[in-house]
Amino acid sequence: MRADAQRNAEKLRAAAAELFRERGLQVPLKEIARRAGVSHGTLYNLFGTREALIDEVVTEHATSRLDEVAQQALACADPWDGFAHYVEKLCELQATDPAVADVVSGRYPGAERLMTACAQSMDAAQRIVGRAHEAGALRPDFTNADLVFAFAANALLARATADTAPTAWRRQVAYLLDGLRTEAARTSVPAGRLTRQQVQDALTSLGEKA
Amino acid sequence: MRADAQRNAEKLRAAAAELFRERGLQVPLKEIARRAGVSHGTLYNLFGTREALIDEVVTEHATSRLDEVAQQALACADPWDGFAHYVEKLCELQATDPAVADVVSGRYPGAERLMTACAQSMDAAQRIVGRAHEAGALRPDFTNADLVFAFAANALLARATADTAPTAWRRQVAYLLDGLRTEAARTSVPAGRLTRQQVQDALTSLGEKA
DNA sequence: ATGTAGCTTGACCGCGGGGTCAAGTTAAAT
DNA sequence: ATTTAACTTGACCCCGCGGTCAAGCTACAT
Numbered sequence: 169m170r171a172d173a174q175r176n177a178e179k180l181r182a183a184a185a186e187l188f189r190e191r192g193l194q195v196p197l198k199e200i201a202r203r204a205g206v207s208h209g210t211l212y213n214l215f216g217t218r219e220a221l222i223d224e225v226v227t228e229h230a231t232s233r234l235d236e237v238a239q240q241a242l243a244c245a246d247p248w249d250g251f252a253h254y255v256e257k258l259c260e261l262q263a264t265d266p267a268v269a270d271v272v273s274g275r276y277p278g279a280e281r282l283m284t285a286c287a288q289s290m291d292a293a294q295r296i297v298g299r300a301h302e303a304g305a306l307r308p309d310f311t312n313a314d315l316v317f318a319f320a321a322n323a324l325l326a327r328a329t330a331d332t333a334p335t336a337w338r339r340q341v342a343y344l345l346d347g348l349r350t351e352a353a354r355t356s357v358p359a360g361r362l363t364r365q366q367v368q369d370a371l372t373s374l375g376e377k378a
Numbered sequence: 379m380r381a382d383a384q385r386n387a388e389k390l391r392a393a394a395a396e397l398f399r400e401r402g403l404q405v406p407l408k409e410i411a412r413r414a415g416v417s418h419g420t421l422y423n424l425f426g427t428r429e430a431l432i433d434e435v436v437t438e439h440a441t442s443r444l445d446e447v448a449q450q451a452l453a454c455a456d457p458w459d460g461f462a463h464y465v466e467k468l469c470e471l472q473a474t475d476p477a478v479a480d481v482v483s484g485r486y487p488g489a490e491r492l493m494t495a496c497a498q499s500m501d502a503a504q505r506i507v508g509r510a511h512e513a514g515a516l517r518p519d520f521t522n523a524d525l526v527f528a529f530a531a532n533a534l535l536a537r538a539t540a541d542t543a544p545t546a547w548r549r550q551v552a553y554l555l556d557g558l559r560t561e562a563a564r565t566s567v568p569a570g571r572l573t574r575q576q577v578q579d580a581l582t583s584l585g586e587k588a
Numbered sequence: 589a590t591g592t593a594g595c596t597t598g599a600c601c602g603c604g605g606g607g608t609c610a611a612g613t614t615a616a617a618t
Numbered sequence: 619a620t621t622t623a624a625c626t627t628g629a630c631c632c633c634g635c636g637g638t639c640a641a642g643c644t645a646c647a648t
Contacts, residue, residue, distance in 0.1 A: 170616080170623090170625065172614070173615095173624075173625060173626090176625090196605060196606085197605090198605075206626085206627095207627045207628065208607090208627095210625080212608080213625075270585070273581060273584055274581060274588065277582075307553075307564060310553070310567075311571070312577075313543070313570070313576075313577045314550070317539065317543065317547075317549075318553075320584055321531045321535040322531075324531065324535065324588070325527060325530060325531040328530065329530075336523070336524075336527040337527075339524055340527060340528060340554075342557075343517075343524070343528075343554055343558055344550075344557055345557065346517075346556075346558075347552075347556035347557025347558070351562075352561075352562030354517060361521070367523045368485060371485045371530070374484060375483075375485055378480070378484065380595065380646080381645070381646090382594090382645065383594075383595060383596090383645095386596085406634080406635065407635090408634085408636085416596085417597045418636095419597055419598070419639085420595080420596055423596075428636090
């Protein structure tokens, strides 16, 4: 590989990393090239497909974030606390980092490294759920699939309300956790008084993003 | 208005009603015209904007459905049962009828009749929530805004998983309701054992729809 | 039967996405 | 310095969306 190609690949990787984290994995490839200061043709030359670029740019970042949260969860002495921590932090990650959100609730069959990392992450989730089940703290009918869909719903909601009702997802997550717990307990819900107008605005922007 | 125009308007209304209910309110206008067997120019002539068409075609349908659910809820002797019924049935409505889903979690400022109907529907929700609050059955920190966002999340999830995990949303709603209830109670969750593969497929299609 | 206002049509525009490739440029080997 | 293979570029293609409008057609009153 020639030195200039190397440089361009690096510029593209940097731009892609930025845009993926800002706006998610479906950001237009031409826009990545634009931000990198390079023709979009070059992007296609060097990476071929979006998924190849994702695999190179997102994998480490995403897996390290996800692993970190899972580790913290498993480090909690109390299995329920571990589970709750996992859910909260992972949802927070999704709300903060659209790239991670897309990794958690999406599939990119072409991104091999990413997909194996995902599988590992799923296993970690399985362990966290299992531990909470065994301790009798998590309702027994809750499955791993439910967890995945909860994350999916959170990703969608968080993205849709990011700039209009940034705490909406937190409250939903708090309610959900209370519904999942075996022993009755009301977690306190993060503040978030909204005026009717704010709710209207949130719905408006929600419509624009759907 | 000339007779042929009348006929075309009727054909367009019918086609729009169908497509809105099948695929939601963002369905391409040209596709509506196509299904009506009429040029898209005609659609623009007769209705001008998407929102005008929505207002004519969706309003009655949506409000009658929403009213019905709200009436049933208020008819429940027990305020909690009323609230739970409202949430479940409204979510079911969203899952079954994309048009209603878009009405519930979207805004269409150009569709006047629809918007006033929406406002009324919000008032009904307010009453249902208030009743549950007064009875002490619904956690006091739960607001109307939370309800709106819960519906929004449900709409997104239900649509994304419609053809891969059609009961996913039901389970999420059941968990949520248990989290919202003051007195501890574990509602039974609708069946929905999914294989890993089914979950993967659901995530795939989710990515395609985002 | 004919005139005309009302209506319909489909080609056309702008936009923005994905993707390709011939022509031109440049790094680097000699 | 020259050559050549590697690389870059941007014009170009496709598609589908929303939206407009001159030209032509048709319902209807006379």
